[in-house]
Amino acid sequence: METGIHELTAGFALDVLDADERWAYEAHLEECERCRAELTSFWETTEALAIATSGPAPSLDLRGRILTAARVERQVVVPLEPRRRRLAPVLGAAAAIAAVVALAVGLWATQLSGDLDDARLALERERQAAAVLADPNARTIALETGDGRLVVEDGGRAVLVLDGLGPAPEGKTYELWIFEGENASPAGLFSGRDGLDWVGLDGAVDAGDVVAVTIEDAGGVEVSANDPIVESAPV
Template sequence: MTTTDPHTLTGAYALHALPDDERAAFERHLAGCADCEREVAEFTATAARLASASGMAARPALREQVLHRITTVRQAPPGPAAVDQARRRVPRLGGPLRWALAACAAAAAAFGGTAVWQYERAQEAHRQTAEAERHADEVAGVLAAPDARTRSAQLAGGTGTLVVSTARGRAVFVASGLAEPPRGKVYELWFADGGRMRPAGLLKPDRASQAVLMRGPVEHASGVGITVEPAGGSPRPTTEPVGLLDIPS
């Protein structure tokens, strides 16, 4: 059980960086702490701004100017007189001050590392969100296509519906009420294509109902199968299908 002060976890929570047990404990704390709720909202907004930040491209002539200066400007090393003068101008630091400056430098380095880590996490969250939105758009495009055709069958304790758009050349598999696969296993989709089974994606094992855009084009596939495979999927079926559906015409 963690003993970390929950008030220090707002940033990590906003970036989805807490382990499951700490996240659950923090959410219980968050329900009754207005200060932490406000900080989480501010961190979340900041992460979103960082994720959408973009750099400004340098002027094309700037590179040539820099390269030209490198060849014409040479920094001479300081002579002995300059070094002695600099030493006289810099006061010797006492013990406490020296340690204070060292602590400040360490804190600045740690803060900089944290900022980079937070930026990278924000970028990853932005990428995952964009990918999820793109997937949802593609699924919706197939389901709403004017030429969409469907075929349904009972399988794995629930219902599987295949939706195919010939114009788009894509298919969506809609699962409803499927039984959870055995621990460490997943349902894998396949296209029956020219006498071979072509991998076409995985269903999320913790969701009884979901819509999956099948991987790859429909092309000349005659049907779709679903099998139970090890987590991560298999390059070819290792079990008998729990369901088979013909491609709707």
């Protein structure tokens, strides 16, 4: 169990683990800072996207209070109680506060831009990524360049989990690629973010393929002349 216990984060967040897996993961979570951070980040992203697809834009007064709360929240560190039964409430409260702040600011920005279609598309991609990460039969592939991992389902759906990549430079975007031998196919664009990030690939990843990320001009390219900044081992 310990070897693959880090891979249970998505399943725990989605409440799809069996009783033994959940007990083992909760016990592990008390000792693993990486998994606590990944779990909180997972909850923040999915809940923020879920609510960002509907509802009215906040007033200027509410926006000010939201942003103030966000600045305060970044300074708060929530310690874990030593008893396992206290773990879920403590993490749940911290994630709920962070998620409310994130989703409210995200909703405000989305309403101002009028880009709800993009928000719904992003939500659907997050749902698909969550399904892959929660699949107990999915394989985990190490990265040869960059920090993180590649998770691939038997059917070829794949999610790239990245740690510390950060947002793309201004005027640039990150582009995903699936390499089949020397042939590279574009597999989606993403803007990146601080801390943990995960993004689903457009297209199936087959045995022997390599997944990579390059930095491109906004809008992406069909053929890249840039060296990958992230590259997986062969699947």
